[in-house]
Amino acid sequence: MGGAGRGRQRGPGAPGARLIPGPHTPAPRGGVVLRASRRLRPLALTAIALAVLLGVNLPPAVAYVQDWQYQRLINSLDYQRQFGKWDVLELPVDQRVNAIHSALLPSGKIMLIAGSGNKEDMFATKALKSLLYDPATGASKVIPVPDDMFCAGQTLLPDGRLLVAGGTARYEKLDGAVTFAGGAMRVKNENPDVGRDIPAGTEFVSPEGKAYRTIRPNVVPPATKVATRTGATVTAAEERVFVEAVAPGPQGITAQPGLQYAITGLDAAAGKDVYGLGEALTLDKQNYQGTEAAYTFDPVAETWSRVDDMDFARWYPTLTPLPNGEVLALSGLDNIGNVLNGETEHFDPRTNRFVEDKQLTQYFPTYPAVFATEQPNRLFYSGTNSGYGPAEAGRLPGFWDLGTNVLTPVGGLRDPNLLETAGSAWLGPVQDQRMVVVGGGGIGESPLTTARIDEIDLDSPDPAFRPGPVLPDPVRYPNLTTLPDDSMLISHGSRDYRGKGSSDVLDAHLLRPEGGPGGTLVEAADPVVGRNYHGQAVLLPDGRVLTAGSDPLFDDERNTIPGTFEQRLEIYTPPYLFQGGKRPEITAAPDVMRRGTTVEVQTPDAERIQKVRLMRLMSSTHVTAVDQFSIAVDARATGPDTLELALPAEIETMQVGNYMLVLVDDRGVPSVGSMVRVP
Template sequence: MPPAPMWSPELRRGLARLLTFALLCAVGLVVGAPAQAAANLVRNPSMEASAKGFPQCWKRTGQGKQNFSYGVTSTARTGKAALRITIGAFTSGSRGAVMDCAPTVTKGRQYDLSVWYTSTSAATAMTLYRHDAKAGWQYWTDLATLPATKQFKQKTVRTPPVPAGTDRITFGVNLYGAGTLVTDDYRMVDATAAAPRSTCKIGERCFKGHWQVMPYQSSVRAIHAAVLRNGKVLLVAGSGNDPNAFKAGTFKSAVYDPNNGTFTNVPTPVDLFCAGHVALADGKVLVMGGTKDYAAADGSVGYKGLANSYLFDPTTNTYTRTNDMAASHWYPSATVLGNGDVISLGGLGADSSGTTTTEYFDASAGRWLPQNDVVQTWEWWGLYPAMVLMQDGRLFYTGSHTFGIGLPGSGARLYDYPNGKWTDVPGLQDKDFRDQSMSVLLPPAQDQRVFTVGGGNGDVGATAGRLTDIIDLKAANPRYTAGPLIPRGALANGQTQAADTGKMYVSLVLLPDGTVFETGGALHNRADPVFEASMYDPATNTFTPMAADPVPRTYHSSAFLLPDGRVMAVGDNPGNGSFDMRISVYTPPYLLRGTRPAITTLASTQWGYGSTQRITVDRAVTRASLIRPAAVTHSSDPNQRFVELPMTVNGNTIDLNVTNNPNIAPPGWYMLFVHGANGVPSVAKWVKVG
């Protein structure tokens, strides 16, 4: 059924955080004195010193509608004072307190934050804020959800590495519902592990990584790729943009095993060429739409879409048909929602005209809802419109699409599905020339920033651009701002491309270290490949050149993360109708720095929202994250996301704190990575969230 109303608990918490750090920005925080010899960086950690009835070096925070009170209680864990927050009648918002004397911090270092507490409510969150020299105070992340307890209980969480530009941090506990929260004995200590020296001695590879072109080729034209929960890769061709294969009814898919280089051919029921696809919570891949007919040679009739829909089961390597969608779609979007359902928009219909029907897949029932049961806008959203799920349940249309010129509005929109409304978002550069640009939700997903890169226009044959754009979806009125230009690369003839040219058909891959790998692309529609790759660092907003894939990757190409931390690239379909069947695999520099950590045990592979999950590792680790497996085609994978997992560390036993917001991590299977002090990630373990 349709997702939760907009005033969901997740949205209330999101708004509470926004207004809380807005208040922090407005009033400012007092700079604490430099840390002395004592390890604890918190001033007045036990609330014993007070002024005007409130603990010194602490500040009230909160907003919304509720009956609340603050007080200092003698029912303390130690000493004679603790901080009490009580909410009675509750409608919305939150109440909390944070350190007013915020300690200074150092870039790259990590800190263990702890608090002792009692609470009659489980509607609590340990929340972290950071102060940046340019941006001021801002919400950083929720560290953990705290279960209700009558007895004092301690919670300790390690921060992620402090990003560049952050000079102070503060934290506290927020109460999001009726109840009483008591906190005492706060602690903040530097917990940074010494980073071992890199063992890489292979020259340029140490800084740029390296590619390997596999000694075998793909058994199918890899136009669509989906990483499965068993680590294998579903490669879908359908007819593979081959009119002869379409006429013959030759439709192909294959499952590729990166571990042994084998392909298992899969019977493919219809032409799934240019379909949409997304992984569901159970690990099956939902595939919708495809090609009913090719365009006429004289251009009098365009491509036509299918209404068919299938579930691909990775345990049996088979497609099973669901009910049809309400309309036909060629190049449809597919975005998984926080309740596990899927929304699909755009594409071309059975008559080759733009499809205006919004489709909604009820995952629990395994069926597409009838058109009258779905909120409709009757808008045409284009071909493969990139729709990113936001933390409050809305969708953000990033402006990345395939083909098209003169699309209405500013090129990007905030879309409120339950109410059938949208709002234009300003700032996207050259909106009509972002054909086969790519957009990703930057690491970590909790930051709610989207990065849109490159693009051109296949309809008019324009030269692709180097533009990038960044938007903060947490802002009260989000708008795109210009990002750094894509680095220039080399053309097929070895010449360096001109300063004012860029690439379309670009691929962006979220990596376990929180960076974004940019690779592939071309100057023009199905022509002039650009040999360039780079690493984008969200913390510094910069690109660093990396080794380029030696295989051209233009139209119908994709790149995606494998569970071992490498990147696989497939496809290339130039204007002469040929298709490059070679497979390239990229080893990032982080895999050349030393020994990898390993996750030795998982207490469970089934992870609930707001839960704490225990793992053990074989050495000290500094970070943990979940990465949603790729389901990518045509520079489009709006479901790709990196979710930070705040850690509680006790030697080699690690407790990982899972977000309580399913819009941050929609239900499904994720790759779990941990990172050693040398920055090297583990091989991923698979866990199911939700």
């Protein structure tokens, strides 16, 4: 992205795919040498000396020799043992998608969801896609999606299905690009006996004759009727719909709110019961609009199925899994394009239904990072978010009590005004209850960005953020991925909004949990492909990390060339897979593990296993991965080939869901994950 990492070489790979060994030296931007070359100053001096000796043109010779030396260095085993390695993967042209959402499924395959992929022409033609990619074989398959899941929420359900809720009902129209005045129409129904369908195209006419049409269908339920001693009280039902003027331009504007609109085609009697109350209908910017639709993906049948709609349309929502396997749907833009005012609902996977939680009314900006904690009925909002909402509302991190609906703020965070597009994740196993906030930027298209890493211990008697390490570059959109050895991969992002000014940060670091607040930051190999907005990262069963997506606003430093969506994948192999020798192996393990029980796992490496981790299968979008965590499991060798695992008893620790069981040996090398379900 942004002109970086565009060099491509052919290399061996899985059938149908091209693996480009890497990383290659990223192209300098605006004459600035990237961090990778700062490690290589001795190589640059060698190149200069050689160029002078040979009497050749200095800049090309220096670049050639430095690149050759750099490639030799990063492909050496000593380098990879310390920093790891990145490999770029190009799928066949007909298998490429604009990945917006990523999820690891119990089958070991990765679901990459594009929907319309931020392409309005794809939305118009309903060319809506998802891609199923198998990292073990390199095989991939495009699977059409039945609705536009672009910018939905997603998480895995206890039975292994992927739940995707919300998405795009209508693309935004910016100031100056709105042709037909539009806005919200409140449709009232005073009839307690029957509801009323409001099909798309329903026309509302003002007293002065201005006509407006609905964009999407809706249903207004019957009015509420309550018997009293003297008769009955009827309270009109109401639904808000978005309408556009029939006439283009300024003649379609109605600035006066509260006018009553008649519905074309209704007879006089029905017209008294069902009518519209218009809000201001203008040519101002019109936001994206959300949809109520929800679907699940079956990883066995590899098909999409519709489930119960949400009560509220949502675009940019968060789906937070609860310890009991249910899911909270939070925030998002509604069917008008406004941020929901705290309306919350939960999904029950046993009934496949959403139910509004009327007592939960916390307001959050869109894509809020809200996590279940080890305290019953207490969630933690890290303050990080990705998108819409005013600066003065819903920005303070804190504990959310689901019993009282009270959010208790926590302090101590550096740069508290730079939480948009920041990353947050657990540091170490979830029992430690340590969370970090990494990077982030100002609200909207702000150029402000921070390099902070701050930690909070949720089990502290007085929880507050504490300063941790500082990244070498400020960054927004960082991908955070928890690894089986308890370290966290921090990769990618950009210094400016959506990579403006070719500001992608081609950096990666490993954050180790030991060493004080925020852990210890060490360098990792540099990725090749820039990833900013719409970038994701997912842990693979073999201990590597797959990264996908990126949607820069521009492709050049001067911000004149429209951005190109990044369709290449890039996979990081951590240093622990270059340590030599045989990695630990699981030869037999239960595929179902119950809380508070003891189970046996067969492994020829039982006596050298140092850690056992259950890694929750994760999903990722918009720097938000609230279903990512690991569980530390007590283990002891009961024989040369047998480990006995004592599983945590508390549901808040060992939450219902799907995990990978991973054994980590005395060198820090993990086994390939074995899929496990906690019922």
